[in-house]
Amino acid sequence: MLCKLAFRNVTRSIRDFTVYFLTLAFGVCLFYVFNSIDAQQAMIALSDSQKFYVAQMTEIMAYVSVFVAVVFGLLVVYANRFLMKRRKRELGMYLLLGMERSGISRILIAETFLIGLFALAAGLTAGVFLSQIVSVFTARLFEADLTSFHFILSPEAVGKTVLCFAVIFAVVIVFNMVSVSRCRLSELLTAGRKNESSGVRGGRVSLILFLLSVLSLGAAYVWVLHTGLFSAELGKQIVLGCAGTVLFFFSLSGFLSALPRLFPRFYFRGLNCFVLRQVNARVNTAALSMSVICLMLFLTISALAGGVSTSEGFSTQARANNPYSASLLYYVDQGAKPSLDMEQQLRADGVPYDEFVRSSSQMEIHTAEVVFEDGLHFFLEVGLPDEEGPFRKQGNSVFAPFCDVLAESEWNAMRRLANQPEVSVEEGEYLLWVEPAVAQELGSFCASGLAVTVEGETFFPAQEACVSEPLSTGVNSIHILAVILPDEAAEKLPVLAELLNIQLLDEVEEEDFVEVLDEIYTRPRDDMEKNWRPYDQKITRKTVMNSSIGAKTIVLFLGIYIGLVFLITSAAVLGLQQLSETADCAENYRLLRRLGAKEKAVRRALFSQIALYVCLPLALALVHSAVGLEVLRRTFLSEMEINILPGAVATAGVLLLIYGGYLLATCFAAQGIIRSRRGE
Amino acid sequence: MEPVLTVRNVEKYYGSRGSVTKAVDDISFTVEKGEFVGVMGASGSGKTTLLNCIATIDRVSAGHIFVGGRDVTALGERRLSAFRREELGFIFQDYNLLDTLTAFENIALALTIRRTPPKEIRVRVEEVAQRLGVFSALPKYPYQLSGGEKQRIAAARAIVGNPSLILADEPTGSLDSRSARVLLESLGTLHSALKATILMVTHDAFTASYCGRILFIKDGKLFSELRRGEAGRGEFFDRIMEVVSLLGGDSAHAL
Numbered sequence: 001m002l003c004k005l006a007f008r009n010v011t012r013s014i015r016d017f018t019v020y021f022l023t024l025a026f027g028v029c030l031f032y033v034f035n036s037i038d039a040q041q042a043m044i045a046l047s048d049s050q051k052f053y054v055a056q057m058t059e060i061m062a063y064v065s066v067f068v069a070v071v072f073g074l075l076v077v078y079a080n081r082f083l084m085k086r087r088k089r090e091l092g093m094y095l096l097l098g099m100e101r102s103g104i105s106r107i108l109i110a111e112t113f114l115i116g117l118f119a120l121a122a123g124l125t126a127g128v129f130l131s132q133i134v135s136v137f138t139a140r141l142f143e144a145d146l147t148s149f150h151f152i153l154s155p156e157a158v159g160k161t162v163l164c165f166a167v168i169f170a171v172v173i174v175f176n177m178v179s180v181s182r183c184r185l186s187e188l189l190t191a192g193r194k195n196e197s198s199g200v201r202g203g204r205v206s207l208i209l210f211l212l213s214v215l216s217l218g219a220a221y222v223w224v225l226h227t228g229l230f231s232a233e234l235g236k237q238i239v240l241g242c243a244g245t246v247l248f249f250f251s252l253s254g255f256l257s258a259l260p261r262l263f264p265r266f267y268f269r270g271l272n273c274f275v276l277r278q279v280n281a282r283v284n285t286a287a288l289s290m291s292v293i294c295l296m297l298f299l300t301i302s303a304l305a306g307g308v309s310t311s312e313g314f315s316t317q318a319r320a321n322n323p324y325s326a327s328l329l330y331y332v333d334q335g336a337k338p339s340l341d342m343e344q345q346l347r348a349d350g351v352p353y354d355e356f357v358r359s360s361s362q363m364e365i366h367t368a369e370v371v372f373e374d375g376l377h378f379f380l381e382v383g384l385p386d387e388e389g390p391f392r393k394q395g396n397s398v399f400a401p402f403c404d405v406l407a408e409s410e411w412n413a414m415r416r417l418a419n420q421p422e423v424s425v426e427e428g429e430y431l432l433w434v435e436p437a438v439a440q441e442l443g444s445f446c447a448s449g450l451a452v453t454v455e456g457e458t459f460f461p462a463q464e465a466c467v468s469e470p471l472s473t474g475v476n477s478i479h480i481l482a483v484i485l486p487d488e489a490a491e492k493l494p495v496l497a498e499l500l501n502i503q504l505l506d507e508v509e510e511e512d513f514v515e516v517l518d519e520i521y522t523r524p525r526d527d528m529e530k531n532w533r534p535y536d537q538k539i540t541r542k543t544v545m546n547s548s549i550g551a552k553t554i555v556l557f558l559g560i561y562i563g564l565v566f567l568i569t570s571a572a573v574l575g576l577q578q579l580s581e582t583a584d585c586a587e588n589y590r591l592l593r594r595l596g597a598k599e600k601a602v603r604r605a606l607f608s609q610i611a612l613y614v615c616l617p618l619a620l621a622l623v624h625s626a627v628g629l630e631v632l633r634r635t636f637l638s639e640m641e642i643n644i645l646p647g648a649v650a651t652a653g654v655l656l657l658i659y660g661g662y663l664l665a666t667c668f669a670a671q672g673i674i675r676s677r678r679g680e
Numbered sequence: 681m682e683p684v685l686t687v688r689n690v691e692k693y694y695g696s697r698g699s700v701t702k703a704v705d706d707i708s709f710t711v712e713k714g715e716f717v718g719v720m721g722a723s724g725s726g727k728t729t730l731l732n733c734i735a736t737i738d739r740v741s742a743g744h745i746f747v748g749g750r751d752v753t754a755l756g757e758r759r760l761s762a763f764r765r766e767e768l769g770f771i772f773q774d775y776n777l778l779d780t781l782t783a784f785e786n787i788a789l790a791l792t793i794r795r796t797p798p799k800e801i802r803v804r805v806e807e808v809a810q811r812l813g814v815f816s817a818l819p820k821y822p823y824q825l826s827g828g829e830k831q832r833i834a835a836a837r838a839i840v841g842n843p844s845l846i847l848a849d850e851p852t853g854s855l856d857s858r859s860a861r862v863l864l865e866s867l868g869t870l871h872s873a874l875k876a877t878i879l880m881v882t883h884d885a886f887t888a889s890y891c892g893r894i895l896f897i898k899d900g901k902l903f904s905e906l907r908r909g910e911a912g913r914g915e916f917f918d919r920i921m922e923v924v925s926l927l928g929g930d931s932a933h934a935l
Contacts, residue, residue: 271789587776595765596766596768596794
């Protein structure tokens with residue numbers, strides 16, 4: 001009997017439950033998809049290094065999922081509270097009819113169980129199908145092939161999802177039981193009466209608040225644009241931005257109530273005045289929740305657009321930073337091992353060099369004592385020099401006891417290999433190569449025309465600009481900077497290492513080349529000691545790319561996951577608030593009909609009211625995000641070029657789909673609420 | 681002269697075949713322009729159902745209702761809202777003011793719904809408020825007003841659009857006697873000064889004594905009719921009480 005009642009309640013008020021149900025199902029679906037990434041790789045041909053990244057991603061997702069579960073838990077409890085509020089009168093009626101509290105609790109448990117079961121089933125089904133699409137997407141991200149497309153179901157992820165949501169529902173049931181046992185009959189029966197609305201703040205106070213909010217938001221924007229994302233002031237900037245957001249929504253009501261004086265023609269047309277007043281009354285009481293939702297939307301948009309854009313950036317950056325197919329590095333250790341011609345040695349050891357290599361070039365990395373005359377303050381800007389390190393303070397100059405030095409002709413040969421323009425260095429001149437990260441600060445050393453002294457010989461800059469194009473693929477052969485000198489000056493210096501950069505033939509796979517090397521140099525040999533190789537490090541572009549793809553995929557998936565969770569949360573909270581408000585105001589809409597407002601006009605009034613309420617936080621969040629993304633772009637400008645556009649387009653699509661979907665579902669349910677009260 | 685309201689053989693049934701309740705059972709009457717008519721009857725006599733049928737909130741089961749010569753029982757949903765907008769004004773027992781709007785906006789709403797030019801709105805709202813003595817209450821919100829003020833605002837909203845018929849459902853039901861008197865005197869002014877036609881449902885004899893004519897309804901049928909004529913309000917009140925005591929008495933005796 002109780003089950004029947006519960007079942008009937010759920011099916012009958014299906015409209016009321018739409019938003020709640022939708023949210024649960026979305027949550028379950030997301031949870032499954034992002035927890036089944038581990039299982040999805042079964043049908044993708046991944047290399048070992050890629051597998052490592054997938055494993056890492058799985059681990060990160062597991063941690064994030066705990067956070068997501070907490071967010072969903074709070075959301076479901078909140079949503080449930082709204083539903084309970086709406087049904088107080090019904091519950092009161094059960095009590096009045098003599099049903100015991102335990103009976104009511106049982107009805108509620110049965111209802112929660114039913115909805116939970118449906119939502120789990122729907123969400124998991126959607127999740128399983130969506131995860132197949134995600135696998136294809138993952139395969140594309142890893143630039144890997146789908147081995148064989150087959151349907152994958154991850155029992156582990158299913159178990160995890162069911163467990164997580166079972167716990168959430170258990171919490172909901174406890175909440176419901178507490179609220180049923182606490183409530184008083186008289187309160188339940190009168191719960192339908194609406195509250196009188198509170199007063200509206202005065203126009204002048206609102207105006208001041210509004211100006212304050214615009215000022216603090218503007219200040220926060222300018223400040224963060226100036227300092228970039230990772231400055232020490234970030235905390236203060238966030239506080240300023242949040243304060244501005246909250247003030248904005250608190251002052252909004254006053255601004256809206258000034259509308260009739262500003263635009264009487266618009267205000268007193270049709271139901272405009274009614275709609276604006278409705279919104280105004282709510283904005284007033286809901287300023288805080290609107291601010292929170294606005295900030296959540298901001299996080300969503302930033303996470304989605306930032307994630308997509310940054311991951312694109314990772315790809316292009318990885319390609320640009322690795323101009324050679326492969327790099328081999330051999331440490332000579334200042335004469336501890338003989339200097340050698342690597343290409344010759346490879347050929348001599350039986351590597352079919354010509355079958356693989358289109359062109360290659362070798363460069364010796366020399367080491368010398370170098371003094372950067374009067375260069376102290378340039379080094380200070382990047383946190384150097386230190387006491388014992390490779391760069392030491394010497395009066396107003398910087399002394400580098402083991403500075404890397406390159407010969408001009410060899411360096412230019414490398415440039416040719418990478419299709420980069422050559423730079424000539426004449427006698428008595430030097431060129432400075434610096435890591436991209438510190439290029440701006442240390443680069444101005446050359447620009448100011450300062451001299452360097454290498455082993456007692458002084459050189460002057462060959463040009464104002466320093467160079468910072470990568471010298472090899474992957475290997476970190478040079479620390480912070482290298483001095484490029486004319487050949488005669490460089491060649492007499494001791495050699496630290498040999499670097500061989502290789503461009504493979506187009507039709508050759510990098511893996512095959514690595515395989516050949518591995519085979520030859522792991523074979524036992526008579527003539528040399530075991531494991532001797534003419535290189536100490538070998539790195540191909542593919543390995544580097546894989547690691548960057550790994551980083552890119554993690555960033556992208558995290559962005560999408562967290563973004564979607566926040567998006568659904570804020571959309572659901574807004575939707576539920578709207579529904580409960582509409583239920584409270586159903587009487588008002590009935591009155592509009594009685595006064596002779598057209599059915600269409602009433603419906604439009606309801607729609608524009610909900611749309612306004614939903615779009616206000618979104619509008620401010622969009623402004624926040626525009627600034628946020630620009631900050632992101634500027635912050636990473638020196639390391640990579642981020643193109644915001646694809647991320648922004650993708651985010652707009654997702655917003656439109658999910659946020660818009662919630663808006664429509666809310667309107668649909670709200671229309672149902674005001675229609676059901678009509679027949680009296 | 682064409683009557684403002686003609687009710688002809690109206691019936692309203694509730695329930696399905698087998699167990700039919702006749703809430704309104706074959707009632708006919710007319711209301712001339714400028715009349716102030718009261719409808720009296722005990723609870724459950726069908727007076728509110730009758731009003732709802734005239735207000736087009738409820739549909740009749742049989743019969744016709746003409747307002748301004750138009751048969752409202754034949755109008756479609758779309759025409760009905762236009763009809764309500766243009767021809768009718770409502771005053772409810774529980775005021776039904778929108779608590780998010782100021783008193784001024786509540787009155788103005790009746791005009792904005794029919795797309796009156798904004799310039800005209802202010803003039804007309806203030807004029808009506810002046811007439812009903814609630815001018816000073818205009819910038820206030822409903823929760824800042826007394827019950828009597830709220831009901832006069834509601835009356836102002838009903839009259840501001842110059843409807844051909846004002847329908848009032850127990851307008852004094854939620855008011856104390858002093859506020860009720862003020863409201864009824866205001867309605868009287870509207871009636872005499874603006875030649876407004878008012879149909880008011882009430883079960884209170886004191887309230888009814890402000891009317892010019894009273895229809896008594898019992899068990900869904902028109903029971904009797906009382907005209908005030910030249911009589912004073914006190915005298916009319918006594919005559920109403922006589923009928924009311926008849927109404928409340930044994931039905932066999934009454935008929």
